[in-house]
Amino acid sequence: MDTRPSLDLVRSLTDEHVLRALMRHRRLTRAELAAETGISKPTAGESVRRLTERGLVADTGERTPGGRGRGRVGSYYSLAAGVGTALAVSIAPEGVVAECLDAYGDTVRRAERPARPEHVAEALREVAAEVGGQPRLAVVSAADPVDRATGRLVHLPDSPFLVGELDPATILGGPVLVDNDVNWAARAERVSQGDDFAYLFLGAGLGCAIVGDGEIRRGRSGLAGEIAHLLTAGPDGRATPFIEVFAQLGLRRPGSTAIDVERLLAAAESTRDAIGRAVAGVVAAAVTLADPGRVIVGGSWGPGLLPDIRAAVGELPRGAPVEPATVTDQPSMAGARAEAVSRLRALIAQTG
Amino acid sequence: MDTRPSLDLVRSLTDEHVLRALMRHRRLTRAELAAETGISKPTAGESVRRLTERGLVADTGERTPGGRGRGRVGSYYSLAAGVGTALAVSIAPEGVVAECLDAYGDTVRRAERPARPEHVAEALREVAAEVGGQPRLAVVSAADPVDRATGRLVHLPDSPFLVGELDPATILGGPVLVDNDVNWAARAERVSQGDDFAYLFLGAGLGCAIVGDGEIRRGRSGLAGEIAHLLTAGPDGRATPFIEVFAQLGLRRPGSTAIDVERLLAAAESTRDAIGRAVAGVVAAAVTLADPGRVIVGGSWGPGLLPDIRAAVGELPRGAPVEPATVTDQPSMAGARAEAVSRLRALIAQTG
DNA sequence: GCTTCAAGTAAGGAGACCTGACTAGAAGGA
DNA sequence: TCCTTCTAGTCAGGTCTCCTTACTTGAAGC
Missing domain, CATH: 3.30.420.40 (ATPase, nucleotide binding domain)
Incomplete structure (x- = not known):
């Protein structure tokens, strides 16, 4: 436990609440943020000021429509564009798919490529480049056993050998989480x-x-x-x-x-x-x-x-x-996507 | 997540740090507490004052021995007697054992009774009474399968039937955690x-x-x-x-x-x-x-x-x-004991 | 009896939160 | 047109936590 209590802790917790509320609701005024998080209005406003300064939150320019009531118009805030994206990748016999996801869970870009087993590494590089945009982390689903410690694909006796020894982490760079497709499919079912x-x-x-x-x-x-x-x-x-x-x-x-x-x-x-x-x-x-x-x-x-x-x-x-199973449409991609978004959100909320 | 950030949070975290340090070291002066927890001296002193007032910490009356240096003597504080104890119980074919443990992990009292399967409930009541002292929680090891939701012993086909349907929670009262002896033995090995x-x-x-x-x-x-x-x-x-x-x-x-x-x-x-x-x-x-x-x-x-x-x-x-296995002397009791102490500590640290 | 030195305590200040009152600004109605 | 209504956002004041720094306390050593 390294949580030395301090005022920094409670401030970062406040900021985290605000960020998580914005992830859930996409855009909120300061007053809505206060109501949503249970924080007081002045504190919510102060947090927005801090987060805006750090480049994590931005004024969307939108204003509350008059239809809502007749009070003063409010300014909508949302996550800034700079908070970054995550990559979800699927390596399967059918080919390689990469999706770039934002903190709301939306697919921003997508690239796909059929690939024979011997060309998977190359295809992986290509789809990653095509999707581009310097993602902050990647989550990879592979139709092969994965070594937990290294994230490398391994070969077990009698498992249908798809790709061979492959290390997605070095190809993609940055923090990469690799697991096999069945585990990701299970996550989609949860x-x-x-x-x-x-x-x-x-x-x-x-x-x-x-x-x-x-x-x-x-x-x-x-x-x-x-x-x-x-x-x-x-x-x-x-x-x-x-x-x-x-x-x-x-x-x-x-x-x-x-x-x-x-x-x-x-x-x-x-x-x-x-x-x-x-x-x-x-x-x-x-x-x-x-x-x-x-x-x-x-x-x-x-x-x-x-x-x-x-x-x-x-x-x-x-x-x-x-x-x-209830998720039948690319279940492992669905699971990898969910994990990628959840990890991206945690990264934003905790470290900015 | 219900952690609405507030100053109460950081105060309770400070107090928790102080309590955990006292659990590890049994007795400490305010200055030692500050050094151990990384909290400043005035804050550590204030926390001790609060905790003493709540009856969780007490001045032992001991003073730092002169041998240490020649400065002013310090007062040793430790957990108060009123923080309570936990019960670790083993129900096995050999009989029923109950141990009363304090937050330091020491066995304060112990009672044992050989018991035929049909008299286990009675024996359990007896050892609990003999150990006495109103424990704050109990951890039970049973040589039978245990239903996780209810804590009751259950009968499975072909498992050696020891006790019959038994509900340790109602016999012992208070928060009771029941699990089978093999799981506790494994915990002792960890x-x-x-x-x-x-x-x-x-x-x-x-x-x-x-x-x-x-x-x-x-x-x-x-x-x-x-x-x-x-x-x-x-x-x-x-x-x-x-x-x-x-x-x-x-x-x-x-x-x-x-x-x-x-x-x-x-x-x-x-x-x-x-x-x-x-x-x-x-x-x-x-x-x-x-x-x-x-x-x-x-x-x-x-x-x-x-x-x-x-x-x-x-x-x-x-x-x-x-x-x-490396733990061969009553491994399940060792595991139950460890869990009982860890839960008692958590209870003290979080709710007082 | 003086010095040394660590334990413990004030005093002062920064920072975070809250409540309640206030200002800003647009829509609706007389 | 002007006043009222109503909501977003801010300001002021207060509480509470922690920290740093400097001071007091009190026993041991010389």
Whole structure:
């Protein structure tokens, strides 16, 4: 605890309240700020003066319309243009996407580029340059396991190898937070504070995110949820690594560890049964180890096999409600975006 | 965020700093307090005056010994007797133990009572009365699964049933935090901030605690780590619930789900192999889902089978260092004690 | 009995907040 | 046209916190 109490502390807290109110409401008069934050009118005015001087807040030039009442017109203030932006980036098999976001959460600019795995680094550089504007921080979603300490993409046995060793932090510069796409997708699903759930991503790759006490739990190296080798029930009843189940069912793409989603979705009833039981084994592991309130199933084939999964989970001694994911449109980008905005806001509020 | 900035805030922060310094050092003069907290001498003196008036701090009557220098003698202050105590309670098959702790972490009084499962409620009442002294809060360790929301002991299928439905909160009164013994044992093992590890408890019962980002992760209902039904490799290679492995090996006590530890420790090499592989399956699940930096093995037979467990974990595609528990003397009581003291300190520092 | 030196205390000042009264300035109505 | 009404914003006065600096207190050493 380095919070030596002082008057500086309360002043910076006041300024933070004002900034956060402006982030929520985009523009406010001094009087509205006072009402919104609970601070007195003179203090709110003084804070606006300080923040304007520091270049964080600016008079928009707009005035309160006469329609509101008949009193004196007020001046609207909002965050200054100079408070900066954040970058949200997605690195996926489909390509690389970069979005430049402001503190209100709006996408200011966007760049996209299809990219083969071997050209991802180059594409990343290009989209970052195209979006430009010197963002203050970046949040990156990658469809690969990510080392938590370094932010580098790593290769695990039997995970579909997308990009190779890649270090987004050195490419983008500045503070960069990298995590895998499943964790970001889970963040997009999060509804309330203190939520506990497991997010099962079942697509060409297999992943899982654990949300405990409202936060994504990444583990020591950031590899929590890399469930390819989790032991579960195989088609023959033997203890089998999860990813092996699909090999035994003949559902992996030739020459790759990726799952053949089309064939899987068209599979026979008995195959779907086997998959349901294998997934239920994974759910059992998540329930016993993490005790999620519910299990959310996403990915390209997971929601499609929901009935089979639910049936098998129903057989477990302890289960959890299984639900389909609600965010289906680029869920990992949605999560990365949310995190980027929240971190940008914190940066502005705390350091200017 | 309800922290409306005000001068009250900084004053209470100052007082909190002074109280925390007294908790660390037991007794300090005003001048030492100022040096320790970084607060100026006059402010430290003023805070002591306020806290003395509120009955939280008292002049011990001791004076600085002449040996220190030749200046004026100082008066030592310490926490007043009235700041209160906390209760740490352990409910285990061996009996019920209650300890009364002060804010320095010292055990002020202690009471113990062997108790058959059906008399635990009564024994709990008795030890609490014997220790007495109206504690401000209680922390309870129970050798049973605990419902996180209510603090009640619950019964899960196949867990060795110790006490039955019991609600320590109503028996003890006041704020009561209940959790199972494995989680408390894990807390006792925690070394540094932000640690990530899994604590495998392998004794008459089976349990696991997950520590992520330095905190024990209890999950939605508090049942995270109840691993009896986790699917792992059985002796015959089939996917088998963990607890069932011991049944198949003939190592459960007749008429109970508890494991016969003596027979297990005397078992043949092939049996130890099979147990090692089953535990490795549990480790694999913990590694894939929680990614602990290390796995700590405790309980009455876990450390004894460490070589077998390590051998089997070594075969996994992804493992983690497996270490024996370092706290072996009543680890769960040690954890409960630590939590009780930390909560008591927070209570004193924040509300008086 | 004088000096030394650390503990503790005034005194004075800066800065942050608040309340309540005041000014500024536009719209509405007689 | 002029007065009233009403709201935005500011000013004045007061409280409260902390800090720095200088002073007093009181025991130990010489």
